[in-house]
Amino acid sequence: MNVSSGLLVDASAHIFFENDKDLRSYLPEPVKSRGWPAVDVALAAPIGPKYATGTQCSDGRHPGSDPELAGAHLFGERGFDLAVLHPMSGATNVPDWHVGTAILNATNRMLAERWLESGIYAQQFRGTIRVNPNDIDGAVREIEHWKNHPRMVQIGLPLQTQMPYGRPYYDPIWRAACNAGLPVAVHWEMGMGITHPPTPSGPARTYAHHGAYVPMTFVWHLLNMIPEGVFEKFPELKMIWADGAADMLTPFMWRMDTFGRPHLEQTPWAPRMPSDYLLSHNYFVHSLMDGPGDADFAGEWLRMTGKEDMLMFGSSYPDWQLVSPEDLPTAWSEQQRRKVLGENAISVFGLDQLTRV
């Protein structure tokens, strides 16, 4: 693997349909005439702009819906070589899973046609195959359909689910991902719907609380996947926790190793120390709220629990939490910076996936 390629990779930029009418134009009947919540509907939202200044498109089209504008921002102004696009949607929160699957199918077609196969930045965009965990057969079909697309580089699942991702119900998705040779990125689904309350104690009362809390939801999925033996069953599986909060990995893996070890006899299908299942299976997108800030120990903290080999820079463009490389701690070593800004992405996605034209 050529890790000195110097590629700068934005591992998580978000794209949208222009508006509801645009989405409907991609849908067949009977779904086309159905109703579903708009993508920005939520009880908890920041007071003030939801999207970063300058990301607005003309004619009231949704931020992140114009490939040329987004490409100019990501590649022109910010100097990245590649951006992995993760379409945002509320589809997996819709009770009628047929509707959810249809919206994601439309989303994948829009992503391929509009962003990956046409336009001046197509060669620099990479895509996410969005699938619905409430429809396992449909999810597997969608993966099969897109897996050979040269610019689809990952599978996308929601952070909010009915059951944790360790449950065997999800195995067909992991199997399909491994067969396709693609990592699975898990990202906070927009809006509300058929999700459990966002905290163990019900809804948060402020956005500050809600917005800082929800990305940590990965903890439950990961702590469940390890003893359920998912990484034993699927040794090739790679998970990308795309909302950040990788900092939580350190205390929770200390605890999982210390407390979990005496429990190993209960789970002979996952016999190794829990932390043995982290490396090469788990990656994180870095977010605006991550890390100790510009503390002098930021580099040491990144090293702990192997986070420096798991973290990938992701801008979250065009969200208000837009991150820039200038926001990264100055105490990181040059090598840590290179890993986060590109080398770890190369190890997740494979250089040929990223550089193929």
Place this chain on the structure above:
Amino acid sequence: MTIALNRHHATFDLATTTPVRVVDTDVHPSPKFGELAPFIPEPFRTRFAKRGEGAGSGVYYDAPDFAHAMAMRVDSYPDDGNFAGSDPDLLFQQLIMEAGSDIAILGPTNGSPGQTEEEVHALAVATNLWQDECWLSTEVNWHRRFRGSIVAAIEDPAAAAREIETWAGHEYFSQVLINAEMRPAWGDPRYDVVWAAAARHDIPVACHLSRGRYNELPMSPVGFMTYNHDLMVSYSMLAANQVMSLIFDGVFDRFPTLKIVFIEHAFNWILPLMWRMDAMYAKHGVPETGLKRKPSDYVKSNIWFTTQPLDYPEDKLELTNALEWMEADKVLLFSSDYPHWTFDDPRWVAKHMPEHMREAIMFQNAIELFHLPKEVPALPGQKRALGVITYISRGTENDARGVLARFGVSGTVVRTIESDEEVFTVSLSQETRGQVAESRLHTALEAALNAEVRIISA
């Protein structure tokens, strides 16, 4: 037993005192069979009795070897057939005399099961009367080493506040104890009456990790966990949420003197959570929440965590660094979790704390927080855990051999010191290693030795 004689405090010299060097903030007494019932008001007493008829174990998430130990230290069961932690004299002997906890703050967790707010409250009332009579009386607490908890049903805030008023000022009740799992989270104004009562009496409010029989089992935002370990480890996320709710919903601005103690929720997560809350506050928190200070400031002035379970990485220097970065001397209180199987010995915990923080964490913070005496009547023969810091572990090679014998295997045991840490290397034949459940053996050895254990092939 000499202790039985000492129950007659007239024969005991209370005037000779000794400095408190270890305050243990997580100790679990439990009622002997039938001991609680007389304190439960009707109609609940009859209702609970009926419900209990023919009912067996209520465990859903089971600790290792549950069928044998029921998640308790096996040596903590009294000879009379009652449950671990039910005999005040045995608890005193094992925890105060032998382990060297100078003061034990009792946190009974039998008050949590209940189907309705009224039931939880009835159990709280009974548990307080029971503590007062069976644990904190002059007869039982002759040594003045036990403190109790005002169990309060946060499920019914007004009743909880009344219960606090009833017992506040009692010489031996040191904290309020509430359940952790109520919805909504604690920032909701409906709980203000509880915080107000606690703040009025300057008594800390503690909550212990639980199993949620009031709200059924604890459920995450992504559904139920599968095993005891993914449940218990992820349970800290519930505490993290309560911390965020208390802070972002302004509870500490409304009650600046309120003190909250998280018992057995682990604590290392507070370090990155403080960064995370501060980052959100800087970006988006000021106009929405109107907080007067940044979130990590409230953590350091109003919130405490107990040390057990002390989780650690392979490289313990990382733990030392984390303790420094989080300013552990401002947020930690020592706890052992006696009589649970996860018991942490005070000397073992002390040696993991940076030296300049050791006294704050082992006793000073707790003395200040709970208004405890700095001196207590001396107990001849009590093991002193702190004072001269000892690096000699509780266990010996013989203890290790005893554990091996219990597993029906033999091997050689070598004790070495590696950078001040004691390490026991146990060599087993390849054949023997195939016969035993090794992680169970490893755990049993660690519990007996309170030191690092390595099992290798002979």
